[in-house]
Amino acid sequence: MKYSDKIRNIAIIAHIDHGKTTLLDSLLRQSKLFRDNQDIPERVMDSFDQEKERGITIFAKHTTIPYEDYKINVIDTPGHADFSGEVERILGMVGSVLLLVDAQDGPMPQTRFVLSKSLALGLKPIVVINKIDRPSADPDRVLNETFDLFTELGATDEQLDFRYIYASGLSGFAKKTLEDPSTDMTPLFDLILEATPAPGGEVEEPFLMQAATVSYDDFLGRQVTGRIVRGVVKKGQTLIHINGDGKATNFTVSKLQGYLGLKKVDIDEALSGDIVIISGLPEEATIGDTITDPRKPEALPAIKIGEPTLSVDISVNSSPFVGKSGKHVTMNKIKDRLLREKKANISLRIEMKDEVDKVTVAGRGELHLSVLIESMRREGFEFSVSKPRVIIKEEDGVKCEPVERVYIETPEEYSGKIIEEISLRKGEMQHLSTSEHGITKLEFLVPTRGLMGLRGDFLTMTRGLGILTAILEGYTPWKGNIAGRTKGVMISGCPGKTNGFACFNLQDRGVLFVKPGDEVYEGMIVGENSRDNDLIVNVTKAKQLTNVRASGADENIILIPPRQLSLEQAINYIEDDELVEITPAQIRLRKTFLTENERKRKEREVKN
Structure with missing residues (x-):
């Protein structure tokens, strides 16, 4: 055998x-x-x-x-x-x-x-x-x-x-x-x-393997995991690495590992059919590359991966609070971290453009991008993130955008609201059915743009009882403008520390994102306005004190708890002229241009 x-x-x-x-x-x-x-x-x-x-x-x-x-x-x-x-x-x-x-x-x-x-x-x-x-x-x-x-x-x-x-x-x-x-x-x-069929592959044939997973070790360098298609690999053996462009590079297997339960174990040799980790490859080795024997070099077909649909710009944190909680704040540090991610995560696309102050990162969806951003935040990075944009393609001279097939399950009484909301987001209903238990199943084709921020609204509309799943369907001609956020924001007009008196007076104007005692700066978004315009507010204004004793006690201030936005909610909430400031300690929203004069100047430039 x-x-x-x-x-x-x-x-x-x-x-x-x-x-x-x-x-x-x-x-x-x-x-x-x-x-x-x-x-x-x-x-x-x-x-x-x-x-x-x-x-x-x-x-x-x-x-x-x-x-x-x-x-x-x-x-x-x-x-x-x-x-x-x-x-x-x-x-x-x-x-x-x-x-x-x-x-x-x-x-x-x-x-x-x-x-x-x-x-x-x-x-x-x-x-x-x-x-x-x-x-x-x-x-x-x-x-x-x-x-x-x-x-x-x-x-x-x-x-x-x-x-x-x-x-x-x-x-x-x-x-x-x-x-x-x-x-x-x-x-x-x-x-x-x-x-399950046995993997097969002749042991006597020259070694051949394709990299399916890539990792990096500070001591061992580039490591790849894959299934041995044929042959035998031994520690210390000289092999050839062939990249996607066909470039061949010789290297020596510095370490060979297999799996036993949850642990990686060192082994001296592995045979065809097994899944192993090989260390010592060239720095540029990536997923889909071929590792083969010099006696019979052969390149395997590349692994095809679906393309990203959303992109964000990551730039240095330029707020007055930069460096207060993060260790890595410079663009060089951010670029190095993103380049490391690019080597290991094949489904992300990271582009270093001509602009020295930002990097464009494209992924499969909001969650895909937010996992990377959250990982960097926990590693001590500080940076700013722009509003997500869909990646546009041109097919036969027609501007096309990604469209997703959305499956929804919800109690019947909420289905009307959902249909109305998704219609406003240029969604087209494909299927509707209601079971005897009162559960409605809906199917839509919705542009990816229309899905941004929908999940939070969906949970509110269905009281948390609905299930929404979206899968990329393909590309469709551009659907036209989709209404974004319907309400404006409250912007801090000065730096300082918020207090209960100012928060109490502002909570009738909308929903606050800050609580008493929070540090704010000019241009930081501190709440959502109840109307559609942006409002500059003073959230640091304290009650005027006098030395005249009042006949009655001060009125009791009752504050509504502030809205706490998660990372995904914050990224979906902002508009094109706003950024999310990511730090290890806090996630803040801000205007791209912090002062009112800068914002007005930019508006005039856009109009002209």
């Missing part, structure tokens, strides 16, 4: 929150990788801080589970559409995918997206009907809906004859039929071994 016959490479794909990481937790726990008394956190694969806080997977991660005398390499993938680039690039490494479908919700929009990608690559998915122990689960209906989805996506006869299993990742059991006892994950382990 060949070595690769004992290897199975598989990825877990699903819609967001259908239980990928929880199911993998159960597989890891039952694989005897951990001691009985070892403390294992929930969602153990979500090791990145933001993944734990947001409750979602952001980066694809590798693990290896030993089962009997087999080695199962498992890749946990994100379920959110903004991180679909992570899914696209790792599917070429695996022999099959576990497609998780919620036993209550059934196939969801992102299920369709990840399934279409895997079917296009010729993979034969294993369907896992997860969460079958939920009170309202209906596994039979969900299985039929999943089969219908396979048919709709043009699956081949062989792909339509998919294997399936029922499971509960949280309770830690899987079973082939609903009547079987609920014991452990053994049926799922056995099904993976049966239904």
Whole structure:
């Protein structure tokens, strides 16, 4: 038996929150990788801080589970559409995918997206009907809906004859039929071994591998992870790196690592079919590059990744509070950090333009960009971010913009408001249906511009009971102007510290973003005006004190709590003449030009 016959490479794909990481937790726990008394956190694969806080997977991660005398390499993938680039690039490494479908919700929009990608690559998915122990689960209906989805996506006869299993990742059991006892994950382990083809590849042939994941180590330099297509690799071996332009560079393998459970382990050699980490590559090595043997150099086809749809400008923080909480404030530091991100994150596009004071960063969506911005903020960077812009294409001389297919589930009484709001944002309804339980399902085609800021309004409109998912559909001719923010802002007219007296007098004018005791500067946005014009206010004005005693006590001041904007909300809230000031301690909104004179001068220049 060949070595690769004992290897199975598989990825877990699903819609967001259908239980990928929880199911993998159960597989890891039952694989005897951990001691009985070892403390294992929930969602153990979500090791990145933001993944734990947001409750979602952001980066694809590798693990290896030993089962009997087999080695199962498992890749946990994100379920959110903004991180679909992570899914696209790792599917070429695996022999099959576990497609998780919620036993209550059934196939969801992102299920369709990840399934279409895997079917296009010729993979034969294993369907896992997860969460079958939920009170309202209906596994039979969900299985039929999943089969219908396979048919709709043009699956081949062989792909339509998919294997399936029922499971509960949280309770830690899987079973082939609903009547079987609920014991452990053994049926799922056995099904993976049966239904996933061995990776193949001849050990005697010269070495060949494609980089699917890229990382950087301060001591080891550039590292790439990928599946060995054929041959053997050893520590200290000389190989050739071929980039996307066909340029070949010799290098020596300084370190070779594999996975065991959650850990990286040093190994001396690896054979075809295995997933390994190779260190010592040239600095410019990136995802999709080929690593091959000098005896038979061969370049593999590049990995195709969907293009970004939104971009923001990142510039130095020019506010009076610059450097108060951040360590890295210069443009050189910001550029170095973004260049490091560009090497590891293939779905981001980072452009250093002629302007010395800003960098344009393009990504898949607001969440994709905000994860990068939040990471930099936590690393001690200070900078300013512009309003997101959609990336325009020209097709046959026609100006085109990205359009997204939006799926909405909401209680019936809120559907009218939603239809009205999305119509104002140039959305076109494609489908509407209401179930006997009073849940309305809506489907729209909406320009990406129209989706900016919609999620916050959507949660307000549906009292938090609605679900909204958007997936890029393609490009459509420019839809014309879309109304932006309908209200103006309150701008601080002077620097200082806010106080309760000024806040109390201003709260009738709109909604404040600051509380008493906050430091403000001229040009900083301190609230939302109740009207459509911008208003310059003095939020630092204190009550006039006299030495004359009043006959009655001062009136009791009752302040409305200020509106706290999250990073995504702040980026969506601003207009073209405004910026979000990002610091490790605070997120502030400001006008691009801080003084009233500068703003008026700019207005006159635009008119002329």
